[in-house]
Amino acid sequence: MAVKRVKSNMDIVTAAKKRIKNVFSNGVPVYMSFSGGKDSIVLADLVYKLIQAGEIDPSLLTVIFIDEEAIFDCIEQTTKTWRRKFMLAGAKFQWWCIEVKHFSCFNELSNDESFVCWDSQKKNVWVRQPPPFAIRNHPLFKPRQDSYQAFLPRICKDGIMLTGVRAAESVQRLQYMAALGVGGKGITKSNTIYPVxxxxxxxxWLYLQRERVDIPEVYLQMYQTGINRNQLRVSQFFSVDTVPSLVHLAEYDPSLMERILRREPNAYIAILYWDSEMFHRSTKTRRELEGEVAKDYRAILRDMLFVQFDTLFDTQHKRHVATQYRKLFLRMDGMARPRDYRKLYEGLMAGDPKLRTLRAIYQDISCAYADYAKRFRKGGEMNG
Incomplete structure (x- = not known):
């Protein structure tokens, strides 16, 4: 899908504040998602300072934190600090410790592909204990079945949700927000607004530095171990896009790493096999380890998706993901380049529970083919 970018004569901070004030001007309940990460801290700081300035009504605001159990200790402390600030300012703060379901890239190796936060069947190995004020259940929540993305719209349907999601985080999010018409119609079908x-x-990072906003120390620790600033993610550890934080965790927080290994024994795989196709890696280290062996990824995919399908994909979710990959293979075969077939193969091998990798590959192939067709037409016109 083509994405049209429109420049504005308003700076991003002013624009974000205007969006927030517009939301509060409706007089309906406002729910703000908070994770303790850098993006949600920026959004929280913007909202908090507007409350201090008397520009929005804090009585309309409920801050929602879905505690995913396997989080950094400093994220917990940061969230407690913001909880206290918002409650003193007159807002409500809901801290949820419920059995929400995630997909775990480590459990892709077994028949159980899920990770259930605060699993009532594994209390003896919880990474942390829930705080005494945490909300543990709700009539509209389906324990062990719901993801928090499915649950939140049910409890926030009477108002508007604010979240710190940014389009620059990935191609998929850029496309998603372009399709929503953010900035055009303004509000989405799920009544969610993305001020930043x-x-x-x-x-x-510039806003946090200029406004002197405290950040969780783990960001500095991760940066010191060599993680690129664009890859500093501090959410739940077990999804394929956040697992990099485990690779060096033992270096700066061995106690937390020990607790994580008790909770998720397969987490050691991130350390042992980080530079491999399992984690979509294409580094020099991986090339040195595996050698420069040429592979026909198109042929490998054909075998996986059409010959060994039932054998390789032996759970309902794996078959669903593999079916989507097979559809894209059929649709793009002939248009895809060798590197695209390799990405498809590695996406299947690493696990792609939310199909983010698949959508990125589709976008890459489509754009490359459109560019090729455009240049071909221009060449044809010139030759003619």
Whole structure:
């Protein structure tokens, strides 16, 4: 899908504040998602300072934190600090410790592909204990079945949700927000507003520095171990896009790493096999380890998706993901390049529970083919 970018004569901070004030001007309940990460801290700081300035009504606001159990200790402390600030300012703060379901890239190796936060069947190995004020259940919540993305719209349907999601985080999010018409019609079908959707990563860090906002120390620890600032993710550890934080965790927080290994024994795989196709890696280290062996990824995919399908994909979710890959293979075969077939293969091998990798590959192939067709037509006109 083509994405049209429109420049504005308003700076991003002013624009974000205007969006927030517009939301509160409706007089309906406002729910703000908070994770303790850098993006949600930026959004929280913007909202909090508007409350201090008397520009929005804090009595309309409920801050929602879905505690995913396997989080950094400093994220917990940061969230407690913001909880206290918002409650003293007159807002409500809901801290949820419920059995929400995630997909775990480590459990892709077994028949159980899920990770259930605060699993009532594994209390003896919880990474942390829930705080005494945490909300543990709700009539509208389906324990062990719901993801928090499915649950939140049910409890926030009477108002508007604010979240710190940004389009610059990935191609998929850029496309998603373009399709929503954010900035055009303004509000989405799920009544969700993204006040900082147009911020780049550098904008986030610059705002936090200029406003002297405290950040969880784990960001500094991760940066010191060599993680690129664009890859500093501090959410739940077990999804394929956040697992990099485990690779060096033992270096700066061995106690937390020990607790994580008790909770998820397969987590050691991130350390042992980080530079491999399992984690979509294409580094020099991986090339040295595996050698420069030429592979026909198109042929490998054909065998996986059409010959060994039932054998390789032996759970309902794996078959669903593989079916989507097979559809894209059929649709793009002939248009895809060798590197695209390799990405498809590695996406299947690493696990792609939310199909983010698949959508990125589709976008890459489509754009490359459109560019090729455009250049071909121009060449034809010139030759004619």
């Amino acid at each position: 959707y147009d911020w780049k990563t550098v904008d986030v």
